[in-house]
Amino acid sequence: MISKKGKVFLVGAGPGDPNLATLRTREIILQCDVLVYDHLTNPEFRKWVSAECEQIDVGRSPGRHTVAQDDIGKILVSKASDKQIVVRLKGGDPLVFGRCAEEMSVLDDAGIDYEIIPGVTAALACAAYAGIPLSHGDNGSSISFLTGHEDVTKESLRTDFAKFADTGGTLCIYMGMSKIEEIVTSLLQGGMPLDKPAAIVSNGTLPMQRHLRCNLGDIVQMSQTSDLVAPAIIFVGNAVGLSFRKSWFEDRPLFGRRIVVTRSTSQNSKMKSKLEELGAEVLELPLIEILPTEDRTLVAEAFAGIATYEWVIFTSANGAREFMRLFFLAYEDIRSFGPMRIACVGEATAAILRAYNLEVELIPKVSTAENLAQELVATDSLDSANILVITGNRNREVLVSMLETVGHAIVDVLPIYDTDFCDVSKAEDLENFTDKGADAIIFTSSSTALSYIEQEDDLILKKTAQTPVFFSFGPETSKTLKENNLAVAAESDKPSMDSIIKALISRFIK
Ligand code: SAH
DSSP, X not given: OOOOOOEEEEEEOBSSOGGGSOHHHHHHHHHXXXXXXXXXXXXXXXXXXXXXXXXXXXXXXXTEESSOHHHHHHHHHHHHHTTOEEEEEESBOTTSSSOHHHHHHHHHHTTOOEEEEOOOOHHHHHHHHHTOOSOOTTSOSOEEEEESOSOTTOOSOSSOGXXXXXXXXXXXXXXXXXXXXXXXXXXXXXXXOTTOEEEEEESTTSTTOEEEEEETTTHHHHXXXXXXXXXXXXXXXXXXXXXXXXXXXXXXXXXXXEEEEOSOHHHHXXXXXXXXXXXXXXXXXXXXXXXXXXXXXXXXXXXXXXXXXSEEEEOOHHHXXXXXXXXXXXXXXXXXXXXXXXXXXSHHHHHHHHTTTOOOOBOOSSOSHHHHHHHHHTTTOOTTOEEEEEEOSSSOHHHHHHHHHTTOOEEEEEEOEEEEEOOGGGOTTHHHHHHHBOSEEEEOSHHHHHHHHHTGGGGOOOTTSBOOEEEESSHHHHHHHHHTTOOOSXXXXXXXXXXXXXXXXXXXXX
16 A cells, blocks of 8 residues: 655635635545635535545634634644644635745744645636726836734834825735725825725625725725725726726625525535525525335336336426436337326426436426326326336325326326425524525425425524525425415526526526
8 A cells, every 4th residue: 555645735725715716625625634724615515525634723813713723733733643644724825925935934844845835816806706906008017915903902002104195006805894984094105196096805705795995085984884894905096997887796686695505415506506696595405305105016017017107197397307217228219118198297307308218298377296196197198008107215195195086197207206294403504594694495395395394393493594585496386385374585487497587587687
């Protein structure tokens, strides 16, 4: 066995939005044995590590030093000496006001290898996400990164701001909010005019981002009456004054909304990225998990007689996906499927079959099993017909009994997957949800609603948290919620991601 050597990666996490991390940062976080992180790094990064990775919060942020710098150095040395791959994750770029030099010296002294991975520093990210140019033609031939203080406990400013009053360029001031009055006074004393354009971006790149544009003369008073909080960057300079019609980041339709998604993790990722693209902050509380059914004899029997059915009915996308997966394990050729007609509940289910060039003849206008049964009966093709229903382990009784009693069909049921309730107390975003609440919870099925109801004790919100409204994917889900005295704020027209997103936008757009 090749002996593993310990190493420390001094890594920039970027300003907040995890999508701004470099590929190298992601690769190293996925592999590391120990993650040592700061308060300002996004909790999302902690979801990237392996289950075995040890996570250490050293909580450095202005005014809050959970672990002293010397002790951080000791942790890095001791873990790396133990042959571990250690990631020291810092906000923004590690070398920009990140006290990286101290950690490099400690590692040098201990003879430990390290690598530095840059990150997007807050000034650049905040400018981009608030649409503030840092240079423009003649307006800005230099860009300076300054710091208000490196330590809030220090009384006075370290930087002589007056000397930066006539650089002719753009000033990007880190850690300046608590000393903003002194900074502005100093710039004015240095000769900077009162009408010099300025801006503040707080919580840049995050769903809580806010920004303010003003003149240097107004900035102190305006910052006090606004909801701009640290962390924030103050920008000053002529280029900063150029304004544009839209704020591409903050004007997105779901910007700042906290939306809870409840499907199993594997089903949620598309929905999560779509909602995030629209500006929402997505919390994942998986309430169900979809598992392939254990009973393989039923599957084998259904496949053996597959060509004898007149109709095959798929009640969900999960069922269709799992059926096709198993089908191609059993057969190589799609022609083994046979000449039956296909009916599906919901467009998403039909889309899975159409991907194999299988024609779907019937999708009920309203996506419920009852409506499917009614519309099938209306085709007059059910009398004594053999029908195979591909479904899960829940909610299939109504459909089957209607096909049998009203349609006089001969129905075989193939339960192809099981929907189990997930233990919500294990969800990584649970604390975030109970602490702060959310704007909305999306229930994608009756099972997600039932699982929520069963686990309500674990989902009790703090008093100060925002109470969410409930969105439902369709009539069955709404019925389950209402039967349990939970009000439905909106129901999507169709059980599809696009429809639920349309419903969310029409409810939340400002
Ligand atoms: N190494 C970091 C800076 C650490 S100093 C970097 O390169 O960005 C901490 C300061 O960075 C904060 O006080 C604030 O001025 C700025 N900052 C960090 N994240 C920020 C964010 N998301 N929005 C605005 N300012 C931020």
